[in-house]
Amino acid sequence: MRTLSVPALVVLAVLSAGLPAPAASLPAARPEAVGMSSARLARLDGLMAAALGRKDFPGAVLLVARNGKIVYRKAFGSSQWVPETRPMTPDMIFDLASVTKPVATATAIMILVERGDIRLWDRVRLYVPGFSTWYGEKGRPGEEARLYNLLTHTSGLPPYTDAEEAARKLGAPCPTADLVKYIAAIPKEGPAGGEFVYSCLNYITLAGIVEKVSGRPLDEFVAENVFKPLGLTRTFFRPPAEALDLCVPTEVVDGRPWRGIVHDPLARLQGGVSGNAGLFSTADDLAVFAQMLLAGGTWNGVRVLSRLAVERMTEIYPRLAPAGRGLGWDIDTDYATVRGDLFGPRSYGHSGYTGTSIWIDPDTGVTVVFLTNRVHPDDKGDIIALRSKVANVVAAAIQSK
Secondary structure, eight states: OOOOOOOHHHHOOOOOTTSOOOOOOOOBOOGGGGTBOHHHHTHHHHHHHHHHHTTSOSEEEEEEEETTEEEEEEEEEEEEOSSSOEEOOTTOBEEOGGGHIIIIIIHHHHHHHHTTSOOTTSBGGGTSTTOOOOBOGGGOBOOOOBHHHHHTTOSSOOSOOOHHHHHHHHOSSOOHHHHHHHHHTSOOSSOTTSSOOOOHHHHHHHHHHHHHHHSSOHHHHHIIIIIHHHTOTTOEESOOGGGGGGBOOOOEETTEEOOSSOSSHHHHHTTSOOSSSOEEEOHHHHHHHHHHHHTTSEETTEESSOHHHHHHHTSOOGGGGGGOBOSSSBSSSTTGGGGTTTSOTTOEEEEETTTEEEEEETTTTEEEEEEEOTTTTTSOOOOHHHHHHHHHHHHHTBOOO
């Protein structure tokens, strides 16, 4: 069970009558209209029914889109089991966990790159002066980490750090800048540019850099430059009170479900806004974001990223090919089981600890958004194999270009 308690009042759900209606969504179409098979997609229903029968998770929302059209969008099971059972609905809001990394943090960094404010080649120490260097044999320092090392998880940082210990030293909640300084001093486990080690600390550091360079915290920066321009009214950090009733709970702590409260301890330590986790969203909003990437950085007449920025983000970073990572996106690592066995090597995506995932294939124009509440109520759900099977069924439903 994860720790760092929160005030009980924040956990209480309220009516969502004041939440703005979704301002953006992809249109729906029959699968055959975009070269997919309805009969094959229907096999997803059986996969989900079997998983719910095993109690792999309480519920899920599964959305499939191709060429900018939604061809499959369904809710399954329950949004919660505790304190009482509630049904899942397709418009519910999920704690995305690490899907925050590419959708919010990496996107913000690339916008700053496009503006000429930063370079991926810049040393991390330029923005975080205390960022320590790995020392090898005979005390010789290794190469200094650069921003692309943070984005590709090749900085040498360990995967995580104890949130309670950090809270004792920094206070709770603490500013992101203070946590970034704390992370900077953590001894590195390997040289920059060496082994791929997936680390939340990389993306907390990147969020601190976004704030330092732009003068805006990450949540405000991405709201202004990404989510509002795209019309994503249900994508945000720290869900407002009027959205809580639509938020899918994660773990149950002291008898109360965490609803609208970020599950990740280090994100919670920062008050809910972090580069590694903390973003909440719906399947519909994520489908729009994915379509923006598939269209080369634009959607509905709005440009969020340049075409070349999207291409660089979604290809294996050439300086670090063995890492199998793009700039924020997972392409070919052991974490990329979301791809399944049939989508090609140019496809990309990301998963989140809470049970969320997205996979995007530019070769076929297909997006798969699969959101579950696998950590509810006791962090024991299992979805890794199912993610691959879902991807395989979707890929097999593609009948023509």
